Amino acid sequence: MNNANNARVYKMSFAGVYPHYIQxxxxxxxxxxxxxxVICWLTGYDLKTLQHxxxxxxNIETFFAEAPQLNPNVSKITGVICGYRVEEIEDPLMQKVRYLDKLIDELAKGKTMDKILRK
Known part of the structure; x- marks a missing residue:
């Protein structure tokens, strides 16, 4: 993944991406x-701060920078998303973005919430 692409992703509004996750x-x-x-589990936001x-x-960079606490079980999120193994992504911010993509993907694929939330 190149840095220009990453920078473009980071500047995207989280509010712009969020409806796509829901859809x-x-x-x-x-x-x-x-x-x-799923988003609150990953980021530590509650519903009120997420809505804010x-x-x-x-933007996505600020969304993750201001996240109260990344879930300690985040290392249990593994697998491929968009052709990349999430556990091998070197850019810490892009890794967080892909963790979220992976969780939404698992949700859409019908996994149980317990599995998605790594319980």
Whole structure:
């Protein structure tokens, strides 16, 4: 992955990407609430602070920089997303972005919440 691409992703508004996560999940019979649960689990935001980030049109870089705490079980998220093994991505911010993509993907594929949340 090249740095110009990464920089473009980081400047995207989280509020712009968020509806796509919901749409992807809902197409497969999952809910916005489940998407929010996954995002909050990963980032440590609660529903109120997550909504604030969306309303503020925070970019992805700031969204992750301001995240209260990355879940300690994040290392249990493994596998391939967009052709990259998430556990091997060297850029820490891109890795967080791909962790979220991977979790949303698992949600859309019908995995149970317990599995997605690495319980």
């Amino acid at each position: 992807k999940a809902e197409k497969k019979g999952r809910t916005k609430e489940e998407v929010d649960t 980030q969306i309303d503020s049109k925070t």
